[in-house]
Structure formats: C-alpha cells, structure tokens
Amino acid sequence: MGNYEFDFNEAGPYGSAVRLLSTSAPEGRVVLDVGCGAGAVAGPLGALGATYVGLDLDEESVAALTERGVEAHVLDLTRPDLREALDKVVNGRRVAAVLCLDVLEHVPDPKSVLEVLASLAAEQSDVELVVSVPNVGHVDLARQLLAGRWDMTESGLLDRTHVRFFTERTLTELMVSTGWYEAAREDFVLNRSDQSRAGHPLFEPKSTLGALVDQVRSGADEHGKVNQFVRRYHRGAARVAVAVEEEQPFLTVVMRTQGKRPDTLVDVLCCLGAQTDLDFEVVMVVHDSSMETEVRGVVDQFEGNLAHRVTVVPCDGGTRGRPANAGLAAARGEYVVFLDDDDLVTANWVENIKSGARTSPGTLVRWWAAEQHREWAPNGLLATHTATGPLTPTYATRFDMVKHIRQNETPFHCFAFPRVLVEMGFRFDESLTVCEDWEFLVRAASFCGVHDTEEMTSIYNKWSEKSSSHAVATDEWLVMRSMVHVALDEKPLLLPPGSVRSLDRRLEREEVLQRRIDALEGELAAVRAQLAHTEQVSTNAHFALSELRASTSWKVSAPVRLAGAVAKKAREKRQS
Structure with a gap:
C-alpha cells in the first residue's frame, strides 16, 4: 500500500x-x-x-x-x-x-x-x-476525461x-x-483538486465550457x-440489495389537478383510455389533498385499461411547480409528459411520442397542437362547456430554440422528455407562479435537442374564463417572464445545430431594418432642418414687418398707401 x-x-x-x-x-x-x-x-x-x-x-x-x-x-x-x-x-x-x-x-x-x-x-x-x-466523482476527473486524460x-x-x-x-x-x-x-x-489544470477552459468556472461542466455535474448530486x-x-445488520424486476412503462403521463373541474378531467381520462398504445402509466397529482377522495372517485369510473394505470399523489402548498415536481418524483417511465386536466389529445398521442423517441433516442420529443376556444356554459345546461369556434393550427410550427428563448410557443402537453433528466437534477422552478413549463422546456431542449414529429396530436383549450390566463394578472406574467430570462441567463445554454443560421438570418434582418431606420432618421433629420430653416425665415420676416409697422415712416406714408390701394381697385374695376 x-x-x-x-x-x-x-x-x-x-x-x-x-x-x-x-x-x-x-x-x-x-x-x-x-x-x-x-x-x-x-x-x-x-x-x-x-x-x-x-x-x-x-x-x-x-x-x-x-x-x-x-x-x-x-x-x-x-x-x-x-x-x-x-x-x-x-x-x-x-x-x-x-x-x-x-x-x-x-x-x-x-x-x-x-x-x-x-x-x-x-x-x-x-x-x-x-x-x-x-x-x-469529483468534477475535475470528469473534466480530465473530457480532455482525454486519466493521469x-x-x-x-x-x-x-x-x-x-x-x-x-x-x-x-x-x-x-x-x-x-x-x-x-x-x-x-x-x-480545485490535485487534478485541476489552471488556465484550461474545462477547469475554469468563468469559462463557458467550465461553467457548463459544473452545471451538468452539480445537477447529478451535491x-x-x-x-x-x-x-x-x-x-447494524448487513443489507443485501435485492433487484426487484418491475416492468418499466415507456411513458409516464403526469396530470396536475385541483379536482375543481371533474368534467374536463373525465374528458382527459377518456382520451387516455382510448390510446392505441397502452405502454404508459398515469401519475395524477392532486394539488389539494382535501380533493383526493373526489379525484379517486373520478378515476375509479374508468375500469379495464386505465384505472389500474393511475397512481394518485396528493400534494399541498406551493406554486404550480410543486405538483409538477411531485409528478417527476413518482414517475417511472422512460419518458415523461405532462397533461393538464383541461386539455385533450388524440388516440395516437402515446404512439406518436414513442415513435419520436425511437427515431431520435435521448431527445426531447415534440409535436403539434390545434387551438380550440371554449367557454363555460350557464348553470343548468347538460354540457358544462362548449366549443365556440373552429380548431386552428396555432401551434403547428417546428421547434425554434431562438424563438423559444424569446417566448414559449409549445403547450405543456406538446413535448415529452427522457426521465433521466430528473437524475441530472432537472426540476421545475417553484419560485415561478406561471411559466414554469417554459423555463423547463428551454433548459431540457438545450440538453437533449428536439425531435419534431410534426404530427397534430393535441388540442389546446383556450377558455374564455376560469382559466389560468384570466386568473393571473398581466403584470404577474411579465414579472415571471423576466424571472425566466434571468434564470436562463445565469447558466450556459447549448444551442442546437441550425441555430447559427437562424441567428444569422435574424441578425441580417435586424441589420437591414436598422439601415432602413437610419435612412429614415436621416431623411427625417433633413426635413426637420428644412422646417427649422423655414420657421426661422418666417420668424425673421414677421420680426422685420413688425419693426416696419412700428416705424415713423410707415405711419407718415399711410395716406399714400391708402390712395394707391384705392387707385389699384379702380383700375381693376375698369379692366373688368
């Protein structure tokens, strides 16, 4: 030794x-x-x-x-x-x-x-x-391996x-x-361990590469x-680890509900019960434990293929991120997707997710959604809510990382991610009252990249009232949006292939628009200068006229000017 x-x-x-x-x-x-x-x-x-x-x-x-x-x-x-x-x-x-x-x-x-x-x-x-x-597991050894070293x-x-x-x-x-x-x-x-290499970008925390390695390593554990x-x-007694063979589902569907919308919850469960691929489990997080019994009662109505797939998890307090994290903790699937209790999916929703994951393993799988405007019906009607217009392909565009940094363009139930991200420390930011899905999506997409299936398998219901967009004040949305940008800006963010061209096109358009703005501002400045000159000439003329009218000669010559004016009118009359 x-x-x-x-x-x-x-x-x-x-x-x-x-x-x-x-x-x-x-x-x-x-x-x-x-x-x-x-x-x-x-x-x-x-x-x-x-x-x-x-x-x-x-x-x-x-x-x-x-x-x-x-x-x-x-x-x-x-x-x-x-x-x-x-x-x-x-x-x-x-x-x-x-x-x-x-x-x-x-x-x-x-x-x-x-x-x-x-x-x-x-x-x-x-x-x-x-x-x-x-x-x-010291981060410096990870850096060494990334540099091809094991000294x-x-x-x-x-x-x-x-x-x-x-x-x-x-x-x-x-x-x-x-x-x-x-x-x-x-x-x-x-x-800095004995394996640290001063000055190497992999080892320096202020370098982009060093900060990225720190971010990945610190996410795994402390x-x-x-x-x-x-x-x-x-x-104590020796404990032998016994491997329990438990079949892992492909997909975990995490549903957040407060139990206040049983009718829409039934609609969502009907969608899940009709899936063509049943390789999934459902983690139903009840964000109000007092409603757990009622929610279990709704789930128990679905016998056969669905009820036994649902695990109900009570959760109290916190923002929308807390039940989301509770769902992550309970998930067992290879992939995880979120589906709120007021949105709908087609029968091939799970099948489409699995196809995308098998086509591009390890990536974040994304698909498209149509938007449906809905309104709550007056009390006493058989239907509690109705559609108020046609389905529109609002969310039918390929994923653009640069655009998503600006604002979210993907509904929560339109992307699924590998559950291994949870092992890497991914969690929803519970300090955000809204936008928690957007912040998570951008960070996850940065790590995994995105595979777009380009299939329309979701319906995003936009409610006329009683929805989060109406329950949250505009000022709060703006504040949360700023908080998301601050959080994303604190750590390195990987951009997928194609981002350079996308950024180049945007910068080119910005340069063209800036040149046009500069030219218009130049033209505006010239017009303003001409106007200023004209205003000055006019001011000078008015000033000279005022001085002339106040002079003695102007007053003495008044009868002559009057006689001239009378003679002029007489001539004009004879000529006419």
Whole structure:
C-alpha cells in the first residue's frame, strides 16, 4: 500500500475524521487506526483520552511509531486470519472506534475487510467506524476525461496505488452491504483538486465550457466538489440489495389537478383510455389533498385499461411547480409528459411520442397542437362547456430554440422528455407562479435537442374564463417572464445545430431594418432642418414687418398707401 507520510491538518480530511470521532466518547478506550502510516492522528486522538493503536503493512512506519512511544503493529489486511490478528492486537480491551483513513481504496477486496471489522465490533457495544476515501466523482476527473486524460499520480484522487474507486453511491452500497450505517459526515471539499489544470477552459468556472461542466455535474448530486468522503458509521445488520424486476412503462403521463373541474378531467381520462398504445402509466397529482377522495372517485369510473394505470399523489402548498415536481418524483417511465386536466389529445398521442423517441433516442420529443376556444356554459345546461369556434393550427410550427428563448410557443402537453433528466437534477422552478413549463422546456431542449414529429396530436383549450390566463394578472406574467430570462441567463445554454443560421438570418434582418431606420432618421433629420430653416425665415420676416409697422415712416406714408390701394381697385374695376 505504500508509506503515507501525511501530517495532521485541522482543515483537512484527518481533522474531519477526528472531529467526527470526538462525539463518540473515546476516553479510556482503544482506537484502531488501520493503515496508520505515520500516525498523523495519534496526537489528536490521545488528546481526546483515547488509547491510540496504529496498524500498518509498512514495517518502517510501525517501527517509527514505536520509537515515538506510540503503540503500533504490523498488519496485512489481505491475510486470511485477519480477525484473529485483530483480536490479538485488541487483547480484550474495549474498542471505541476503528479508523480506515485512505485505506479502502488500496485494498483489493474492501468488503471482506469491512465484514471482519463488523464482526469485531459485534462483540462490543458502541464501536464506531470512521472512513475517509477519495471521490472519483469529483468534477475535475470528469473534466480530465473530457480532455482525454486519466493521469495517475503519486498521491491524490488518482494515486497510483489505488485499486478501488468510489463515488458516494458505491461507497454507501459497500458500507450497507457489510453492516455499517452512516451516523455522521464531514466530507472534505476542494473546489480545485490535485487534478485541476489552471488556465484550461474545462477547469475554469468563468469559462463557458467550465461553467457548463459544473452545471451538468452539480445537477447529478451535491458531491461534485467533494475530494474525500469522510464518514462515521455504526454497526447494524448487513443489507443485501435485492433487484426487484418491475416492468418499466415507456411513458409516464403526469396530470396536475385541483379536482375543481371533474368534467374536463373525465374528458382527459377518456382520451387516455382510448390510446392505441397502452405502454404508459398515469401519475395524477392532486394539488389539494382535501380533493383526493373526489379525484379517486373520478378515476375509479374508468375500469379495464386505465384505472389500474393511475397512481394518485396528493400534494399541498406551493406554486404550480410543486405538483409538477411531485409528478417527476413518482414517475417511472422512460419518458415523461405532462397533461393538464383541461386539455385533450388524440388516440395516437402515446404512439406518436414513442415513435419520436425511437427515431431520435435521448431527445426531447415534440409535436403539434390545434387551438380550440371554449367557454363555460350557464348553470343548468347538460354540457358544462362548449366549443365556440373552429380548431386552428396555432401551434403547428417546428421547434425554434431562438424563438423559444424569446417566448414559449409549445403547450405543456406538446413535448415529452427522457426521465433521466430528473437524475441530472432537472426540476421545475417553484419560485415561478406561471411559466414554469417554459423555463423547463428551454433548459431540457438545450440538453437533449428536439425531435419534431410534426404530427397534430393535441388540442389546446383556450377558455374564455376560469382559466389560468384570466386568473393571473398581466403584470404577474411579465414579472415571471423576466424571472425566466434571468434564470436562463445565469447558466450556459447549448444551442442546437441550425441555430447559427437562424441567428444569422435574424441578425441580417435586424441589420437591414436598422439601415432602413437610419435612412429614415436621416431623411427625417433633413426635413426637420428644412422646417427649422423655414420657421426661422418666417420668424425673421414677421420680426422685420413688425419693426416696419412700428416705424415713423410707415405711419407718415399711410395716406399714400391708402390712395394707391384705392387707385389699384379702380383700375381693376375698369379692366373688368
């Protein structure tokens, strides 16, 4: 395993390990430091009142500790009689804890070692296990792999002597399978690990590429910057993971309802019951748990192919994003689609989604919708709502990412996305009171790309009243729209192929329009200058005339001007 000569540092993984152990009352009991190396934690543990015992394969390290007056023994963790060797070291003393700091990654079979330690702990009460292992899921290793690198080093995340590699999930699975359950953690975080490459755009958080990698990694879990997992465990029964074979549906249809529109809910369920492809489940999220019974009653009316596919999930509080996220959490399908309780779909809706997903796996599948204007009927009529006009192909255009950044052009029930996005951290923004579907769509489309089936399989009902567009004030829509743009602008956004040409055409049109505006503004400026000149001439003339009329000569010559005017009129009269 090699001779590790790491010094104790309060701010490092060893400091975390000691702090985790300090709450376990080790006074007067033995702490076994397996793979102790130079015994960096011997002093701090001694200060806690523990009897430190170092165990290591390296004879020189053990001899050095013994010379310092620290108890230490040579121990090979791969020996078949490991339990007996440990019993000999313990020699009947009470054990407070066992440390495995930077050890398990060096052992070919860490499971057998942990099982032996569990059996040792089983004979005494309150024995803790503190483990520190490097995180192979650190974002810097992802960056290295993207750069085509996997550089083994003398120490660090890719130490040459490591034979096992752990993520948070695989570490937990290993510990639970050997009877160790987590009690506390103080993971050691490094924003830049020993694998970081300064100045490389993949590693710099302010570069677009670096920020994108951070975004993807942080979406998967919160351990992307953890350099060492430092955890304390207590003993329990070993749990063996049993794989339960459960058939996964292709599609999860998430329906949000408040239970206030039972008639339209029945219409939607009728659409689902008539599907030509039944490879789907329905997650019905009732955004008001007091209405759960009523909604279940509506669902129970649909026997046969539909009712057994529906799971009703109650959800209270929050904005529209909360039931959407509850639906994501309950979804099991390969793909997920949302269908509100007042919109309609054709019988080949699911079939069309599956066809798109099989044609372009991993992409966001999108289709077209017709718009139908509807109004609520007066009370007492048999029909609670009626159509007030023809179906119009309002949403029958191919997806345009650039346009969608400007505003949403896709109804919520007109796109389906791979459920794996949920594992990547995709959620609906619950701070948005509206537009949560738009913000989710743009981010999902950025990651997955979009496959347009160009099939008209949905009907978007636009209500004259009692709809969200009427219930939400215009100012609120504008505020939420601004919030969406702020959220999208905080992180890198991938643009699909074809976006450059689209942007180029838009910029070209903008340049043409700008040149025309500039020319018109030039013409307008010239007209304004001419008008100003004319106004100035007129002003000057009026001023000169006023001065002339106020002069003495003008007043003295008044009779002459009058006589001239009279003579002129007389001549004009004779000539006529």
